[in-house]
Amino acid sequence: MSAVKFRAFSPEVTFPEEALEQVISFIDSHGDRNSVSLVCKAWYEADRWCRRRLFIGNCYAVSPQIVTRRFRDIRSLTIKGKPHFADYNLVPQGWGAHALPWIAAMAEAYPALEELRLKRMVVTDEALELIGKRFVNFRVLVLCCCDGFSTDGLASIAAHCRNLRVLDIFESEVADLRGNWISHFPDSYTSLESLNISCLESELTFAALERLVDRCPKLTTLRVNRSVPLEKLAILLDKAPQMTDLGTGMFMTEPRPELYTMLAGAFSRCKELKSLSGLWDVAPFYLPAIFPVCSGLTSLNLSYAPIHSPDLIKLLGNCKNLQRLWVLDYIEDRGLEVLASSCKDLQELRVFPSEPYDPDPNIALTEQGLVSVAVGCPKLQSVLYFCRRMSNQALVTIARARPTLTRFRLCIIQPHCPDHITQGPLDDGFGAIVEHCKDLKRLSLSGLITDQVFQHIGAHGKKLEMLSLAFAGNSDAGLHFVLSGCKNLKKLEIRDCPFGDRALLLNAAKLETMRSLWMSSCRVSYGACQLLGRKMPRLNVEVIHENSSPGHTSEECTVEHLYIYRTVAGPRLDAPEFVCTMNENSTTVHQPQ
Amino acid sequence: MSRPLEHDYIGLSREASDQRNPLAKVSNGKDLNLKATKLRLGLPGSESPEREVGKVEEEVEEEEGKSGYPICVLKNLVSGAKRGFADVINGGSGKWVLAGNGGSEADLGIAGTGGGGGGGGGFLPPRAINGVKPAVPLDGGGGARQMALKNAAAKPKQTQSSVAAGHDGTAAQASKAQVVGWPPIRSFRKNSMASSPPKSNENIECKMELGCLYVKVSMEGAPYLRKVDLKTYCSYVELSSALEKMFSCFTIGQYGYHGAPGRDGLSESRLMDLFHGSEYVLTYEDRDGDWMLVGDVPWEMFSNSCRRLRIMKGSEAIGLAPRAMEKSKNRE
Numbered sequence: 033m034s035a036v037k038f039r040a041f042s043p044e045v046t047f048p049e050e051a052l053e054q055v056i057s058f059i060d061s062h063g064d065r066n067s068v069s070l071v072c073k074a075w076y077e078a079d080r081w082c083r084r085r086l087f088i089g090n091c092y093a094v095s096p097q098i099v100t101r102r103f104r105d106i107r108s109l110t111i112k113g114k115p116h117f118a119d120y121n122l123v124p125q126g127w128g129a130h131a132l133p134w135i136a137a138m139a140e141a142y143p144a145l146e147e148l149r150l151k152r153m154v155v156t157d158e159a160l161e162l163i164g165k166r167f168v169n170f171r172v173l174v175l176c177c178c179d180g181f182s183t184d185g186l187a188s189i190a191a192h193c194r195n196l197r198v199l200d201i202f203e204s205e206v207a208d209l210r211g212n213w214i215s216h217f218p219d220s221y222t223s224l225e226s227l228n229i230s231c232l233e234s235e236l237t238f239a240a241l242e243r244l245v246d247r248c249p250k251l252t253t254l255r256v257n258r259s260v261p262l263e264k265l266a267i268l269l270d271k272a273p274q275m276t277d278l279g280t281g282m283f284m285t286e287p288r289p290e291l292y293t294m295l296a297g298a299f300s301r302c303k304e305l306k307s308l309s310g311l312w313d314v315a316p317f318y319l320p321a322i323f324p325v326c327s328g329l330t331s332l333n334l335s336y337a338p339i340h341s342p343d344l345i346k347l348l349g350n351c352k353n354l355q356r357l358w359v360l361d362y363i364e365d366r367g368l369e370v371l372a373s374s375c376k377d378l379q380e381l382r383v384f385p386s387e388p389y390d391p392d393p394n395i396a397l398t399e400q401g402l403v404s405v406a407v408g409c410p411k412l413q414s415v416l417y418f419c420r421r422m423s424n425q426a427l428v429t430i431a432r433a434r435p436t437l438t439r440f441r442l443c444i445i446q447p448h449c450p451d452h453i454t455q456g457p458l459d460d461g462f463g464a465i466v467e468h469c470k471d472l473k474r475l476s477l478s479g480l481i482t483d484q485v486f487q488h489i490g491a492h493g494k495k496l497e498m499l500s501l502a503f504a505g506n507s508d509a510g511l512h513f514v515l516s517g518c519k520n521l522k523k524l525e526i527r528d529c530p531f532g533d534r535a536l537l538l539n540a541a542k543l544e545t546m547r548s549l550w551m552s553s554c555r556v557s558y559g560a561c562q563l564l565g566r567k568m569p570r571l572n573v574e575v576i577h578e579n580s581s582p583g584h585t586s587e588e589c590t591v592e593h594l595y596i597y598r599t600v601a602g603p604r605l606d607a608p609e610f611v612c613t614m615n616e617n618s619t620t621v622h623q624p625q
Numbered sequence: 626m627s628r629p630l631e632h633d634y635i636g637l638s639r640e641a642s643d644q645r646n647p648l649a650k651v652s653n654g655k656d657l658n659l660k661a662t663k664l665r666l667g668l669p670g671s672e673s674p675e676r677e678v679g680k681v682e683e684e685v686e687e688e689e690g691k692s693g694y695p696i697c698v699l700k701n702l703v704s705g706a707k708r709g710f711a712d713v714i715n716g717g718s719g720k721w722v723l724a725g726n727g728g729s730e731a732d733l734g735i736a737g738t739g740g741g742g743g744g745g746g747g748f749l750p751p752r753a754i755n756g757v758k759p760a761v762p763l764d765g766g767g768g769a770r771q772m773a774l775k776n777a778a779a780k781p782k783q784t785q786s787s788v789a790a791g792h793d794g795t796a797a798q799a800s801k802a803q804v805v806g807w808p809p810i811r812s813f814r815k816n817s818m819a820s821s822p823p824k825s826n827e828n829i830e831c832k833m834e835l836g837c838l839y840v841k842v843s844m845e846g847a848p849y850l851r852k853v854d855l856k857t858y859c860s861y862v863e864l865s866s867a868l869e870k871m872f873s874c875f876t877i878g879q880y881g882y883h884g885a886p887g888r889d890g891l892s893e894s895r896l897m898d899l900f901h902g903s904e905y906v907l908t909y910e911d912r913d914g915d916w917m918l919v920g921d922v923p924w925e926m927f928s929n930s931c932r933r934l935r936i937m938k939g940s941e942a943i944g945l946a947p948r949a950m951e952k953s954k955n956r957e
Contacts, residue, residue: 119809119811120807120809121806121812177811203811203813205812231813336814336818384810384814385808386818445808447804527806528804
């Protein structure tokens with residue numbers, strides 16, 4: 033560099049590109065990298081060249097072509113597809129989120145791709161075959177809540193991915209053609225570290241699984257499916273005492289003392305075990321076999337285990353280091369009390385309903401259980417709680433005791449259920465939650481809710497990123513409070529609320545700052561959707577018809593499902609006939625498949 | 626006008642139902658005889674179908690809070706009421722839809738089949754939203770039927786939501802049972818719970834888990850199918866006695882899983898039964914499409930894999946026995 037007087041923003045004094053890239057490479061978080069790329073052209077270019085990990089929160093917000101044009105060499109890609117409410121069957125089949133176009137584009141542009149994580153996408157066997165054949169160095173495949181593929185696809189992954197470390201198909205819907213796909217891992221393959229196939233229904237070829245576990249010394253995560261019986265589990269554990277994350281199969285068979293001993297012995301040799309799940313159908317006789325590992329457990333998923341309170345209490349009493357617990361409501365209030373007193377490190381609690389469709393099951397789980405945990409567990413951050421009654425008093429207690437909450441999802445099973453003490457709405461309770469929990473990022477409301485609560489949320493929910501509403505509110509004012517108040521809102525999903533056109537149109541600009549908005553069974557008119565689509569070119573306004581025919585909708589009709597998301601890719605080209613994207617031409621645009 | 630069997634089954638009194646029938650008030654007893662035509666969108670045992678048809682909005686508000694039928698629908702689920710001709714509820718998924726999006730008309734009111742597959746929408750007339758008001762049909766049966774069809778086809782989801790989202794806060798107490806995607810539980814979890822065996826205590830109780838598992842039962846020579854909810858039984862004995870009652874002319878032999886190690890022993894006894902007097906045997910089609918004799922496998926395994934039942938003549942079933950044995954051998 034020449035000897036020039038130092039001037040702060042002199043154009044001659046530039047930071048060498050390579051150095052810039054080096055520095056930027058240390059920045060991991062996606063959000064920060066995105067910010068970095070916006071600083072100036074030079075930084076944008078640097079980021080383009082050195083970005084290796086990419087997160088795409090909505091597969092239709094951008095196109096594969098745009099991605100491959102911008103980034104030179106991506107090694108790890110995460111893509112999310114369908115909106116969250118698809119989990120509850122609110123998004124019709126065939127809506128979209130196809131993985132194949134992405135994988136095909138990546139195969140051309142990034143042959144060195146190593147990791148692919150997809151959530152709620154439709155993944156076909158063809159797509160899986162492509163992965164196996166085209167990505168030589170492929171290591172990590174995570175398919176979370178995906179569907180569209182079969183065990184044949186898994187077989188091709190097994191057969192071709194020599195360097196595979198992680199195969200995780202968490203809660204995906206797989207066409208279970210046969211269990212012997214697992215035999216397709218070649219005998220020379222030894223690099224498996226994590227295998228999660230707990231969602232498969234068919235019986236696995238156990239001998240092949242056993243051999244696989246035997247020859248993969250680095251296997252630390254193994255979540256088998258329900259078909260693996262208890263005696264086989266003991267065998268697997270014996271071969272893999274290095275296990276840190278175990279998902280059992282069926283934990284039940286007739287009482288056999290020798291099997292119990294074998295099992296208990298195997299568990300006690302697993303000194304590294306931190307996470308335990310599976311536990312379908314637990315027989316109380318075998319439960320104590322787990323006790324040796326309890327004190328080391330940080331994560332326990334008992335949410336498929338029909339164990340009752342007394343057994344749960346015994347179990348949990350041993351789990352002093354537990355940080356995450358997923359459990360059924362069989363735990364009841366008294367079990368939660370014990371949890372609160374034993375597990376002081378608890379960070380996440382999820383309580384699922386054992387009988388969600390029974391209006392009055394004989395289960396003593398009320399708001400009190402949650403209160404105990406909130407009060408007793410100082411590190412509690414994340415809650416998902418299904419129950420049948422709630423009170424403002426309880427919510428206020430929780431809010432005051434635990435302002436550190438970041439995720440609070442409450443599902444009172446009966447819609448419009450009021451405060452059981454006052455019979456009034458739960459506005460004040462939820463209001464207290466948003467007011468005290470200043471770092472709250474995710475919130476789901478339920479029970480009897482009026483517009484009042486949205487005023488609180490708009491006023492206090494400044495860090496709120498995701499809000500889920502069902503059967504709540506009285507009028508457009510509710511929606512308006514949320515859209516105008518929650519600065520950081522990214523995802524809003526609404527069903528069966530009396531929100532209509534006004535709030536939506538008034539806050540149209542807000543929608544471009546969010547990832548997506550889902551509204552179903554609300555009161556938004558077709559005309560409003562057309563208007564929005566016309567005025568906001570950077571939004572895709574998808575009107576999704578499930579039960580009516582798309583051709584015959586007048587402006588006054590309310591739309592069944594509405595999905596609005598920001599995008600730089602324009603209306604999508606793969607929309608099925610029941611999805612109409614409103615666009616600038618003010619008439620509906622049907623994209624035939 | 627006869628009330629279909631299902632009403633009594635659920636325990637809804639005729640009187641109570643009538644009180645909640647608004648059209649009885651409105652239309653001067655021009656009871657549109659929809660019941661007689663069995664045109665209904667809801668599940669059997671649901672409220673009088675007139676309610677679905679062209680009510681004015683005020684009545685919607687009034688009635689929502691008192692709607693009794695959703696409760697009885699829920700009771701169906703809970704008490705496991707065996708409905709003879711009940712349609713399949715999409716067992717396990719909890720999704721209540723008019724079967725076949727777009728095909729809903731076909732499902733309406735076929736006599737004896739109890740209305741739209743899976744019940745779901747259309748219990749109440751769609752609320753008037755944004756000026757689209759359902760017309761009040763006071764013109765005799767034909768018109769009303771048209772209306773019911775149209776309403777059902779056009780806005781089943783709307784009505785579903787209008788049931789649940791009664792914005793005056795008096796939503797149907799048990800309407801959640803009919804609401805799609807509520808409570809918000811993933812399919813994977815629902816399916817897992819549905820196929821798990823009854824929760825085990827020290828004593829094994831039989832209690833119904835969520836959802837139901839309807840399978841068709843056909844019998845040789847019988848003119849109609851029945852359906853049974855496998856979830857309401859805990860053992861072969863219960864199932865066989867229930868089926869006996871349903872098809873009183875048929876008998877099952879000594880079924881039941883004895884846990885006997887020797888399969889040969891079991892099938893022998895079955896064959897003996899065939900020879901010794903059971904005219905009929907009970908068979909089922911499993912997940913793989915194979916027909917097997919009932920009783921081979923533990924009850925839980927059976928109820929998970931059974932897709933439909935068939936009561937066959939003993940002579941036909943003899944051919945089954947070897948296959949069933951082989952198959953279970955393959956499973957080992």
